[in-house]
Amino acid sequence: MRELYKQLMVWIEEKQPVKIKTDQGEATFLPVKLYQDARKLFVYNRNMRLINISLDKVISIEPIRIYGAFDIREEQVVHMH
DSSP states (O other): OHHHHHHHHHHHHTTOOEEEEETTEEEEEEEEEEETTTTEEEEEOTTOOEEEEEGGGEEEEEEOOOSSOSOOOOOOOOOOO
8 A cells, every 4th residue: 555655646746647446436537635544535536526535445546648638527608798
């Protein structure tokens, strides 16, 4: 687990998107903060919602390449009259 913490800190510093696989599935996230004592990783999902993931439920974490912007929220069109 210590190696995972070291690698996560590097990915956080580099703003490296990661693919996290848990028993509930897998998704792409942008890690922002690691709390080792609580074994929690705070990440942004692709809709830029901040969530936390318990490291106890993580099966694997690996870096992933993103083409284009990480933020996939749809642009809102403002109509001016």
